[in-house]
Amino acid sequence: MSRVIKVDDLSKAYQLGDFGTGTISRDLERFWARVRGKEDPFLKIGETNDRTTKGKSDIVWSLKDINFEVEQGDAVGIIGRNGAGKSTLLKVLSRVTSPTTGSVKVKGRIASLLEVGTGFHPELTGRENIYLNGAILGMRKAEIKRKFDEIVDFSGVERYVDTPVKRYSSGMYVRLAFAVAAHLESEILIIDEVLAVGDAEFQKKCLGKMGDVSKGEGRTVLFVSHNMAAITSFCQKAMLLHNGSIHTMGNDVNKIIRSYLTNFDTVTNNGTWENTDSSYSDEYFTPIKFEIINDQNNAIDHCVQNNEKIFIEITGNIKELDPAFTVGYALYNDNSDLIYWTYQSDNNENYWPKLTIGLNTLRSEFPSRTLNEGKYRIELIASLHYRKWILEPGKNNPSITLEIEGGLSDSPLWIMKRPGIMAPVIRWIKC
Structure with a gap:
């Protein structure tokens, strides 16, 4: 090939705000350096392009x-x-x-x-x-x-x-x-x-x-x-x-994706995410907390047994009621394959509670004895159904980590991880 x-050695610098350095003398200094083939003196104070922090320089390196x-x-x-x-x-x-x-x-x-x-x-x-x-x-x-x-x-x-x-x-x-x-x-x-x-x-x-x-x-x-x-x-x-x-x-590719999701995505390496900086705010909904809890209402770290009963809990501020509003989560395995996503597509009183303006906490039972051993990412999603995404899947949404281990089944035949993504315990009867 x-x-x-x-x-x-590719680098690309951008200047924030107005063009120019702010003074004629500095603009002339920059021009004279360029004429002589020298490095722009003001690029030396350029900063890494970290959008999450307030910088001291108006020059950032988009690529470095x-x-x-x-x-x-x-x-x-x-x-x-x-x-x-x-x-x-x-x-x-x-x-x-x-x-x-x-x-x-x-x-x-x-x-x-x-x-x-x-x-x-x-x-x-x-x-x-x-x-x-x-x-x-x-x-x-x-x-x-x-x-x-x-x-x-x-x-x-x-x-x-x-x-x-x-x-x-x-x-x-x-x-x-x-x-x-x-x-x-x-x-x-x-x-x-x-x-x-x-x-x-x-x-x-x-x-x-x-x-x-x-x-x-x-x-x-x-x-x-x-x-x-x-x-x-x-x-x-x-x-x-x-x-x-x-x-x-x-x-x-899979290793690099896992590195991204673990280190640089909005994924917490435990079972709780909290909106500490009031980000992800929308005119309809702002998430406050996203976590995994057990049946004693205690938040868990991230590691559970396959047969353990756990719940996914979402707390958020609903600013305006809309019948098309949906909120839930998407579940991914360690290779970023989507296992399923859930929200109130079954829109009736048996599957979805009545929401109110203000603080709402929603809880759903996580299906036990279904998934295989492994590490999973649970991503918060929300939308106005068929109209717009509030938290679109795959767009750096708040995510929490769930690790399933042990408890594979009651069978003495499996002493290690079973093959496949899912490992449900299925009952058989003789007809």
């Missing part, structure tokens, strides 16, 4: 000392918290912005999809924008014409192809933009997390297409996503960014 991307190589045909998943530098890195690789220091060497043509509607003109129709966007991405008119029907068919917007795209939904925008980028005969395909806008069926279709592009056609794909299941299933390599620097990169 030949190398198609080589990044050496990035070094990596990508081989032809690699599918690389790029993960990290919001503000870690993922989108900035893709913009530098796509030549949308230039690095402050360092170099990027790319071999081959790049097709990138970084933001919803990138390269689209709202007044033009879908048909016209296919030709416009294709030209921006480097396709010749004959190439676009040859692939036009395939692009439209993949996008699923054939009925609206002669309608101005300003009347498209964000999902239709992404469908069309991805179809153009994916069908461009480029050596490198760069996709930011815009695919999250599409529905589940289209996301699955996109992942399949990216798999064909990478494995079948030998093209290189860089994919940023907060969907850990998609990263696991599609990518052979992963890169974890933290505060603008590469924390880990390698072929063990």
Whole structure:
């Protein structure tokens, strides 16, 4: 395999607030340093891009000392918290912005999809924008014409192809933009997390297409996503960014994802999460506490037996009552596979209590003797059903850890962890 991307000592600095240093003399000092080919003197005081802390400098390093190589045909998943530098890195690789220091060497043509509607003109129709966007991405008119029907068919917007795209939904925008980028005969395909806008069926279709592009056609794909299941299933390599620097990169995708979820996600390594800084506030709901308790109403650490009775408890402040309001949790295993999620889809008095404005505490029994031994992540989720996410799954939501051990069954045959994700105790009778 030949190398198609080589990044050496890449850094990207941004200035917060107004441009300029604040004084004419300092602006001239910066200009004179640039003329002489010297380092910008004000970059020396730049700080790490940690969005959670208040800095002392108005210059931050969105990327700092990035070094990596990508081989032809690699599918690389790029993960990290919001503000870690993922989108900035893709913009530098796509030549949308230039690095402050360092170099990027790319071999081959790049097709990138970084933001919803990138390269689209709202007044033009879908048909016209296919030709416009294709030209921006480097396709010749004959190439676009040859692939036009395939692009439209993949996008699923054939009925609206002669309608101005300003009347498209964000999902239709992404469908069309991805179809153009994916069908461009480029050596490198760069996709930011815009695919999250599409529905589940289209996301699955996109992942399949990216798999064909990478494995079948030998093209290189860089994919940023907060969907850990998609990263696991599609990518052979992963890169974890933290505060603008590469924390880990390698072929063990599951290990890198576990490192991210354990160290940098909003996951507590115990059975209780508390909203100490009043974050995650929404006009409808603000979570206060999310925890695992036992049948004596005591909070537990995180480790339980398979047959132990436990409950998941959610406390939050409801600011406005809405019949579409839902809250619950999503359960993931150690490989970030979604086991299930629950909230009041069974909307009746037998399954869901009556909510009131103000503080509400909700409790549900966790199914015992069902899951296998192992470590699980429980993520808080909430929404206005079919209208908007308040706490969307996979978006760095508050999460707690549950570790199940022992208590596998009453059978003397199993003295170690049973195979599979689940290990239910199932009763048999002779008929």
